[in-house]
Amino acid sequence: xxxxxxxHAEVLVEHSIEASAGDQVLIRAPTAAExxxxxxxxxxxxxxxxxxxxxxxxxxxxxxxERVDADAVITRETRLAATEAADAVVLVKAPRNxxxxxxxxxxxxxxRGEAKQPVLDARLDGRWVITxxxxxxxxxxxxxxxxxxxxxxxxxxDRDWAAHAERQSGLAERLREAEKLRLVAGETTDxxxxxxxxxxxxxxxxxxxxxxxxxxxxxxxSVEGTVRADAPLVRGGExxxxxxxxxxxxxxxxxxxxxxxxxxxxxLDRDEGARRLGEVGVGxxxxxxxxxxxxxxxxxVGGTVHVALGRSMEECVPEGRPFNxxxxxxxxxxxxxxxARLEVDGEVVLRDGxxxxxx
Amino acid sequence: xxxxxxxHAEVLVEHSIEASAGDQVLIRAPTAAExxxxxxxxxxxxxxxxxxxxxxxxxxxxxxxERVDADAVITRETRLAATEAADAVVLVKAPRNxxxxxxxxxxxxxxRGEAKQPVLDARLDGRWVITxxxxxxxxxxxxxxxxxxxxxxxxxxDRDWAAHAERQSGLAERLREAEKLRLVAGETTDxxxxxxxxxxxxxxxxxxxxxxxxxxxxxxxSVEGTVRADAPLVRGGExxxxxxxxxxxxxxxxxxxxxxxxxxxxxLDRDEGARRLGEVGVGxxxxxxxxxxxxxxxxxVGGTVHVALGRSMEECVPEGRPFNxxxxxxxxxxxxxxxARLEVDGEVVLRDGxxxxxx
Numbered sequence: 001x002x003x004x005x006x007x008h009a010e011v012l013v014e015h016s017i018e019a020s021a022g023d024q025v026l027i028r029a030p031t032a033a034e035x036x037x038x039x040x041x042x043x044x045x046x047x048x049x050x051x052x053x054x055x056x057x058x059x060x061x062x063x064x065x066e067r068v069d070a071d072a073v074i075t076r077e078t079r080l081a082a083t084e085a086a087d088a089v090v091l092v093k094a095p096r097n098x099x100x101x102x103x104x105x106x107x108x109x110x111x112r113g114e115a116k117q118p119v120l121d122a123r124l125d126g127r128w129v130i131t132x133x134x135x136x137x138x139x140x141x142x143x144x145x146x147x148x149x150x151x152x153x154x155x156x157x158d159r160d161w162a163a164h165a166e167r168q169s170g171l172a173e174r175l176r177e178a179e180k181l182r183l184v185a186g187e188t189t190d191x192x193x194x195x196x197x198x199x200x201x202x203x204x205x206x207x208x209x210x211x212x213x214x215x216x217x218x219x220x221x222s223v224e225g226t227v228r229a230d231a232p233l234v235r236g237g238e239x240x241x242x243x244x245x246x247x248x249x250x251x252x253x254x255x256x257x258x259x260x261x262x263x264x265x266x267x268l269d270r271d272e273g274a275r276r277l278g279e280v281g282v283g284x285x286x287x288x289x290x291x292x293x294x295x296x297x298x299x300x301v302g303g304t305v306h307v308a309l310g311r312s313m314e315e316c317v318p319e320g321r322p323f324n325x326x327x328x329x330x331x332x333x334x335x336x337x338x339x340a341r342l343e344v345d346g347e348v349v350l351r352d353g354x355x356x357x358x359x
Numbered sequence: 360x361x362x363x364x365x366x367h368a369e370v371l372v373e374h375s376i377e378a379s380a381g382d383q384v385l386i387r388a389p390t391a392a393e394x395x396x397x398x399x400x401x402x403x404x405x406x407x408x409x410x411x412x413x414x415x416x417x418x419x420x421x422x423x424x425e426r427v428d429a430d431a432v433i434t435r436e437t438r439l440a441a442t443e444a445a446d447a448v449v450l451v452k453a454p455r456n457x458x459x460x461x462x463x464x465x466x467x468x469x470x471r472g473e474a475k476q477p478v479l480d481a482r483l484d485g486r487w488v489i490t491x492x493x494x495x496x497x498x499x500x501x502x503x504x505x506x507x508x509x510x511x512x513x514x515x516x517d518r519d520w521a522a523h524a525e526r527q528s529g530l531a532e533r534l535r536e537a538e539k540l541r542l543v544a545g546e547t548t549d550x551x552x553x554x555x556x557x558x559x560x561x562x563x564x565x566x567x568x569x570x571x572x573x574x575x576x577x578x579x580x581s582v583e584g585t586v587r588a589d590a591p592l593v594r595g596g597e598x599x600x601x602x603x604x605x606x607x608x609x610x611x612x613x614x615x616x617x618x619x620x621x622x623x624x625x626x627l628d629r630d631e632g633a634r635r636l637g638e639v640g641v642g643x644x645x646x647x648x649x650x651x652x653x654x655x656x657x658x659x660v661g662g663t664v665h666v667a668l669g670r671s672m673e674e675c676v677p678e679g680r681p682f683n684x685x686x687x688x689x690x691x692x693x694x695x696x697x698x699a700r701l702e703v704d705g706e707v708v709l710r711d712g713x714x715x716x717x718x
Contacts, residue, residue, distance in 0.1 A: 040419075068407055
C-alpha cells in the first residue's frame, strides 16, 4: 500500500475523529476506496477501535432508484440504526463515474433526499468527517492525470493541522466581530451582505479532510449585488459552469450560466431558501491551488471566497438570528486570487489571494 | 450485466427472502460481488424494498485483526443495530483470495468469533440467505476456469425450487421417522448413529442459495465408526484434505488427514462439542456434480452425505433431545456416488448416488 494512503488514514483516525479504544466507527465508502478503507482498518485496529463499513455504490443506487416508486423511497432503517450505534462516522467519496447519478428522476431524487434526513441528523449528532479517496474518474473531472490527482489529494490532506488552526484564528476572530462584508472580484463579482450577530465555523480538518475554511452566515435579507461562480457548481452529477447570480433584498432576481443554465434554474426553484444565501466562507488550505470540480476541495483553495445558496450551517446562526432553511446547499466559489478583495467593515482582509492575518 | 446475474438476484429476492414493499433488506457483500449487488438493488427497487449494504472485506478485516488487541475485539454495535433493523439479510460470499484470513492469530480469531455471536443471533431471528457470487479466486480453489465456475454457480442457483422441494419431501419424511442411520462408502467410511426423536431441516434454497439439503441431528453419544471427508474441509482459509475421524461413544478418539492434519487437530481441540457430531445431512442439488472446496456447494452435491463436527442446528433438535453445543460447525462431505449406501433403519435410501425417493 502507498504510504500516502496510510498517512491519510492516520490523519482521519488520529486528528479528524480522534478515535480511541472501544469506539464504534462506521465508514461509508464506495468500492473504489478499498485502499483507504484497508488503511483505516489497520489504523483503527492499532487504536483498538471497532470498524464497520457501509458500502455506498452509485451504480447500485441508480439501479434501485430507476425501478422504485418515489412513494416507496423510505429511510434506510438499517443505515439509521448503524449510524445511531456509531461513535464516529467516516464518509469517503471515491467516484468511478462522477456522473452516475445524473439521470435519476427529479421526483425520486427528492424523495431520496427527504428519506436521508434522519440519517444525516444522526450523523451530525456524533463525530464525523468527510474525505476523498482519489480515483481516475475524479482526476478526469479535474482534467488531470490520476497520478497528479493522487498527489494533489495527499498534499491537501497531509498538513500540519495544528499550525493551520493557529494561522486561521486571526481571520476567524475578525469575522466573529464583523457586521458588513463586501466581496469584489474583477468585473464579475460585487456582493455586499451583513453578518451581524452571526457565529463563525472554523474547519481545521476535523469534519472535512482536506479542511481549511472559515465560514459564517449572511443575514439572508441583507445580500445585494452580483456574484460569479468561478469554480464549477456540481449538483447530482450535473455541472454548472460560470453561474452568475444577482441578489436584491437577499433574493436571487436574475441568474444565468455559461454552461447548464437550466440546471441552475432547477436548483433555484427547489424551494424558497434555495434563492437565498446560507453561507459565506473563505478557503485557507495552502496545499490546494486549483479548482478540481469537487466542492470539498474547491471551497478550501487558499485565498478564495465562496457563498452558498440554500441551507445555513447550524454552527453559524445563534438562537434568535435568522436561519436560511432549504433542502439545498450549493457552494459558488469565487476566484479571488487576482484583482479581488474581501472587505470586513471597510477593512481589506483579503487582497489578490493573500490574507492580512497571514502576514 | 450478465443475464445470469440478474436471474440470481431474482431468485434471491423473490424465492429466498420473498422481499416485498417496505422491507428493509441488509446485504453483506465484498467488493468483488458488485455485479450481484447492483442486480439485487435493481430487483429490490422493482418490489419497492429498501436495500443497504455492509461491505465485508477480508483484506480490511485482516488489517484490523493484525493490529488490534484480542481484548479489544468487541461486537460491532453498528452491524448489530443494522441487522436488528433489517427485515431480511442477504449474505454474499465472493473471495478475491480464499486464504485471506489464514494468518490471523488463533486468540484474535476466537475473540472475533465470540464478538460475532450477537450479530449471528440477530440475523437468525429474521429472514436470511447465504449465497455466492463467482470470482476468479473461488474458481481457482475449485481448480476450474472462471467462466466454467460462473456456469457452475448459475446452474446450481437457477433451478425449479418448487419442483425440487417436492422431490425432497420423500426423503425428509423418511428421516423424520428414522431411528438408526448407517453410512457406508468404499473401505473408508462405515458410520452408525441414532437420530431417534430428532427433527428434519429441509433446505429448499430459502436460507442457502444454492440450496438442496435434507438434514437432521445425531444423538451425540450414539455415533460409532469411521468417516472420511472426501471433499476438502475448509476452516478460516486453511484446507484440510482427506480427513479421517473414528468415533467411540459419540466422541472422536482417532483422527488423521492426508493434508493439514495439524489444522484438524486444532479444530477438534476447540471445545468438547467440536469432537462430536451435530449434524448429518444429504445433498440433493442435481445441478451440482462435483466438489469445489466451498462447503455451501459441496454439502449440496446431489447424492452425497455429510456429517458436521460441532454445533447442531436448532431446527433439528426438539426440546428435551440432546443438543451438541460448540463454537465449531465443520462439515465433512462423503462422496457416496459410487460403491456406497445410506441405510435408514436397515432400508437402503441412497445407493451409489441415487435416492430411492427419486425413482
